[in-house]
Amino acid sequence: MRIELTVNGRHEAAEVEPRLLLVHLLRERLGLTGTNVGCDSTSCGACTVLLDGQSVKSCTVLAVQADGAEVTTIEGLSGAGGGLHPLQAAFQRHHALQCGYCTPGMVMAAVSLLAEHPHPTEEEVRRGLEGNLCRCTGYQGIVDAILEVARTTGGAER
Amino acid sequence: MTSMVGAAVIRKEDPNLLTGRGTYVDNLRLPGMLHMAFVRSAEAHARIRGIEVGAAAALPRVHGVFTARDLPELPPIPTVVPGLERPSLARDRVRFVGEPVAVVVAEDRYVAADAVARVTVDYEPLPPVPDLETALAEGAPLLFPEHGSNVYAEIPPAGDAEAALAAAPRRARLRLVNQRCAPAPMEPFGVVADWGPKTLTVWASCQSAHFVRGQLSKLLAVPYGGIRVIAPDVGGGFGAKQSWYPEYVVAAVLSRRLGRPIKATETRSENLVAMTHGRAQVQEVEVGFDDSGRILALRVMVTQDAGAYPGDAVGLPMLTMIMSAGCYRIPTVVTGCRAVGTTTTPVGAYRGAGRPEAAYLIERVIDLVSDETGVDPIEVRRRNFLPADAFPHTTHLGFVYDSGDYGKALRRLLEMIDYEGLRREQAARREDPTRPLMGIGFSTFVEMGGVGPSAMMEGLGMLGGWESARARVNPDGTVTLAVGTSPHGQGHETAFAQIAADALSLPLDRIEVVHGDTEVVQEGIGTFGSRSIAVGGEAVRRASLRAREKATRVAAHLLEAAPEDVELEDGRFFVRGSPDRGIGWEEVANKAYRPTQLGDLEPGIEVAAFYEPGLTTCPSGAHCCVVGVDRETGRVTIERYVGVDDCGTVINPLTARGQVMGGVAQGIAQALYEEVSYGESGQPLTSTLAEYLVPSAAEMPRFELEHVETPTPANSLGAKGLGESGATAAPQAVVNAVIDALSHLGVRELQMPLTPERVWRAIQAAANGGVA
Ligand code: FES
Numbered sequence: 064m065r066i067e068l069t070v071n072g073r074h075e076a077a078e079v080e081p082r083l084l085l086v087h088l089l090r091e092r093l094g095l096t097g098t099n100v101g102c103d104s105t106s107c108g109a110c111t112v113l114l115d116g117q118s119v120k121s122c123t124v125l126a127v128q129a130d131g132a133e134v135t136t137i138e139g140l141s142g143a144g145g146g147l148h149p150l151q152a153a154f155q156r157h158h159a160l161q162c163g164y165c166t167p168g169m170v171m172a173a174v175s176l177l178a179e180h181p182h183p184t185e186e187e188v189r190r191g192l193e194g195n196l197c198r199c200t201g202y203q204g205i206v207d208a209i210l211e212v213a214r215t216t217g218g219a220e221r
Numbered sequence: 222m223t224s225m226v227g228a229a230v231i232r233k234e235d236p237n238l239l240t241g242r243g244t245y246v247d248n249l250r251l252p253g254m255l256h257m258a259f260v261r262s263a264e265a266h267a268r269i270r271g272i273e274v275g276a277a278a279a280l281p282r283v284h285g286v287f288t289a290r291d292l293p294e295l296p297p298i299p300t301v302v303p304g305l306e307r308p309s310l311a312r313d314r315v316r317f318v319g320e321p322v323a324v325v326v327a328e329d330r331y332v333a334a335d336a337v338a339r340v341t342v343d344y345e346p347l348p349p350v351p352d353l354e355t356a357l358a359e360g361a362p363l364l365f366p367e368h369g370s371n372v373y374a375e376i377p378p379a380g381d382a383e384a385a386l387a388a389a390p391r392r393a394r395l396r397l398v399n400q401r402c403a404p405a406p407m408e409p410f411g412v413v414a415d416w417g418p419k420t421l422t423v424w425a426s427c428q429s430a431h432f433v434r435g436q437l438s439k440l441l442a443v444p445y446g447g448i449r450v451i452a453p454d455v456g457g458g459f460g461a462k463q464s465w466y467p468e469y470v471v472a473a474v475l476s477r478r479l480g481r482p483i484k485a486t487e488t489r490s491e492n493l494v495a496m497t498h499g500r501a502q503v504q505e506v507e508v509g510f511d512d513s514g515r516i517l518a519l520r521v522m523v524t525q526d527a528g529a530y531p532g533d534a535v536g537l538p539m540l541t542m543i544m545s546a547g548c549y550r551i552p553t554v555v556t557g558c559r560a561v562g563t564t565t566t567p568v569g570a571y572r573g574a575g576r577p578e579a580a581y582l583i584e585r586v587i588d589l590v591s592d593e594t595g596v597d598p599i600e601v602r603r604r605n606f607l608p609a610d611a612f613p614h615t616t617h618l619g620f621v622y623d624s625g626d627y628g629k630a631l632r633r634l635l636e637m638i639d640y641e642g643l644r645r646e647q648a649a650r651r652e653d654p655t656r657p658l659m660g661i662g663f664s665t666f667v668e669m670g671g672v673g674p675s676a677m678m679e680g681l682g683m684l685g686g687w688e689s690a691r692a693r694v695n696p697d698g699t700v701t702l703a704v705g706t707s708p709h710g711q712g713h714e715t716a717f718a719q720i721a722a723d724a725l726s727l728p729l730d731r732i733e734v735v736h737g738d739t740e741v742v743q744e745g746i747g748t749f750g751s752r753s754i755a756v757g758g759e760a761v762r763r764a765s766l767r768a769r770e771k772a773t774r775v776a777a778h779l780l781e782a783a784p785e786d787v788e789l790e791d792g793r794f795f796v797r798g799s800p801d802r803g804i805g806w807e808e809v810a811n812k813a814y815r816p817t818q819l820g821d822l823e824p825g826i827e828v829a830a831f832y833e834p835g836l837t838t839c840p841s842g843a844h845c846c847v848v849g850v851d852r853e854t855g856r857v858t859i860e861r862y863v864g865v866d867d868c869g870t871v872i873n874p875l876t877a878r879g880q881v882m883g884g885v886a887q888g889i890a891q892a893l894y895e896e897v898s899y900g901e902s903g904q905p906l907t908s909t910l911a912e913y914l915v916p917s918a919a920e921m922p923r924f925e926l927e928h929v930e931t932p933t934p935a936n937s938l939g940a941k942g943l944g945e946s947g948a949t950a951a952p953q954a955v956v957n958a959v960i961d962a963l964s965h966l967g968v969r970e971l972q973m974p975l976t977p978e979r980v981w982r983a984i985q986a987a988a989n990g991g992v993a
């Protein structure tokens with residue numbers, strides 16, 4: 064099947080098998096390997112991207128379902144200048160990553176969380192991240208980074 | 222220049238990882254690369270009658286389907302028990318669900334999965350041995366009938382504790398189960414192998430590129446120079462990526478056969494049955510003590526579930542034995558162990574590897590003694606602590622604790638928690654049936670860090686226990702450090718640059734750290750056993766100081782002074798006493814490569830250091846967990862988690878905190894949520910992340926963490942390492958807290974994980990007058 068979609072602002076077209084997962088379209092066809100795969104049961108959130116502005120687990124979306132949609136991955140977050148998005152910078156300041164494998168998904172989930180709840184409580188941040196697993200950090204740095212961005216920007220980014 | 226060691230520097234590693242530029246193995250795409258996937262055993266224990274591969278091989282875009290018979294050149298996986306080798310592909314018999322029995326190679330992972338589904342294996346089932354009880358029963362089915370027993374290795378107790386136990390005024394027993402856990406790094410295991418005419422190149426998600434090269438060289442009979450191993454960004458390891466997996470040789474052999482690069486990456490469901498599990502011990506413990514809570518004798522028998530094959534698991538209970546007495550002075554300690562085969566996933570190192578099991582054991586003993594005597598658990602700990610002047614302390618098995626001050630960490634912890642206030646609140650909540658019960662649990666632990674020296678590591682099949690670093694001063698005055706450790710999240714690029722910055726008097730951004738590539742880095746050992754800072758960091762410091770020495774000689778020549786009169790401060794070399802007669806690092810570095818200006822000096826500044834530690838270090842600490850227990854449901858909530866760690870000198874407080882938090886999170890996960898389990902037929906019941914419950918941010922508390930510093934004499938940094946401390950500290954802090962919450966009901970023992978159901982049952986049993 065032929066699909067067309069916008070990925071990080073670029074128009075893309077591809078001929079795909081109906082069973083191809085969005086995450087594999089991104090990683091293996093479009094070379095966007097920033098989005099990771101950590102499970103096969105929709106449990107870990109490593110594959111989180113934005114689909115028309117909403118965070119989704121790209122391992123549960125078929126590429127054909129993204130036909131006509133707009134996808135933002137971690138590679139598309141910081142913009143052309145290459146500087147860090149405020150959430151990325153806050154993740155670094157708060158040591159919110161160690162091995163970094165969960166990080167792209169975690170950052171994308173955080174972007175969507177702040178878009179929906181610009182002023183979350185700590186409890187809301189923790190519950191909002193329930194679908195994203197990190198094995199390294201114990202989550203505190205991640206939670207603090209998100210809370211700091213919410214405080215300093217009112218969650219206005221994107 | 223202010224010291225970089227001790228500064229909370231943000232990590233050099235982060236920008237790449239934050240922007241999706243990580244180089245994890247699965248991101249690699251090589252021209253012509255094919256995907257391989259294993260056909261894995263669906264049976265726990267069976268004879269293989271036949272394997273039908275025709276339907277799979279006939280699929281378009283499949284390049285081959287291979288069984289052990291098709292690949293006679295495949296070497297087995299090394300073992301510490303000769304004769305009990307694990308084949309890289311099962312040949313006649315399978316011994317756990319998930320064991321590879323055949324391998325397919327295809328154009329992409331979807332086609333590979335299609336092909337795997339079309340391979341049929343004819344099994345003749347054998348009786349499963351899903352647990353230790355079955356394995357050790359009279360007439361048990363044997364995994365290796367020729368071995369005559371399921372006991373793969375055994376160390377009988379040296380000596381007899383019975384007399385000392387009998388002489389003690391009181392004695393008590395505990396049977397502790399340290400349940401099987403899955404390390405579950407977020408990145409599953411994977412390799413890419415590309416065996417060209419000249420070189421075998423392997424990219425691996427591993428903890429030591431050099432170890433992998435050494436093994437490949439031995440197993441495939443290829444000289445070191447013909448193999449290059451690269452550990453790119455690695456998405457967590459926790460010990461399990463130090464184990465040896467069949468993919469290494471299978472991917473290599475298939476790459477040579479097919480003349481194409483081969484990628485092998487696990488799915489998570491494969492990871493949960495194929496990657497080594499951890500813990501999986503049963504401990505029979507007996508303790509003798511007096512009414513004041515003084516412990517007089519301890520007897521420990523450890524039974525380690527090794528899983529199907531005797532690999533790394535054989536060493537784990539030995540580490541547990543060594544650390545059994547914890548941070549206490551116990552006059553008589555007698556320990557023994559055995560490693561037993563079951564038809565389950567092989568067991569190996571998991572964050573702490575044998576030491577968390579010891580810390581759990583002795584800290585549960587302490588609380589049991591407290592319960593039995595009525596002496597406060599803090600007081601029992603104090604009365605039994607090795608005093609600060611007891612070091613170096615030699616344990617019952619001859620292991621030496623380098624240094625420690627256990628009272629200091631505990632004092633700081635008590636200042637942080639308001640112990641009396643907590644006890645008052647606990648009493649008030651017991652009286653108020655509308656509120657959850659509250660419990661306070663302690664863990665004063667000690668473990669091993671800086672793992673070496675070589676005598677110990679050689680015994681475990683490693684090349685050694687040393688570590689290496691090479692410092693190259695480039696002609697522009699920047700420094701490239703090549704280190705033999707192989708990080709997978711720990712932040713070595715930052716911490717080692719901090720150490721080198723101080724030694725070289727250079728700013729951090731002038732120092733780059735490279736690692737994990739055998740072609741770029743001199744021989745090294747790797748990252749495990751909390752050794753990277755304590756052993757690798759010392760090698761970095763020594764290499765840096767040697768580079769500084771050479772640079773000083775160059776500067777002396779340029780300044781026309783004697784080297785001993787040249788000083789280095791704030792990146793500038795100058796003659797002592799006349800600071801205006803100076804020259805900057807950049808110029809010295811540049812001139813070092815211009816023999817026309819060097820006189821008799823040899824050009825270049827590049828030096829290596831290999832550091833062999835004299836001692837293992839012993840990181841320690843005192844942690845406290847406060848829990849709430851719901852009276853109706855048994856659900857445990859962590860209300861506070863407070864920890865004081867003593868890892869000696871802290872190199873980077875930010876990343877040190879990160880290590881402790883991550884370890885504590887895994888310890889809490891073991892205490893409350895995680896357990897790998899098997900059904901009676903040996904089928905795994907936890908082979909997805911929907912069944913194996915890795916906790917999320919919603920289950921984790923906020924951590925209150927501090928450090929005290931008792932420097933180790935084992936290295937010049939004074940650093941002990943702390944990668945495994947959190948995981949060693951936490952499980953018993955949580956379990957002691959939950960038992961403390963229920964102790965007034967008569968509950969004395971609970972087995973991990975403390976699921977609501979288990980806790981609820983204990984409450985019910987206690988209410989009905991029974992023993993939990
Ligand atoms: S990879 Fe998508 S949820 Fe785990």
Ligand code: FES
Pocket residue numbers: 159160161162163164165166196197198199200407456457710
């Ligand atoms: S940083 Fe390693 S999984 Fe989150």
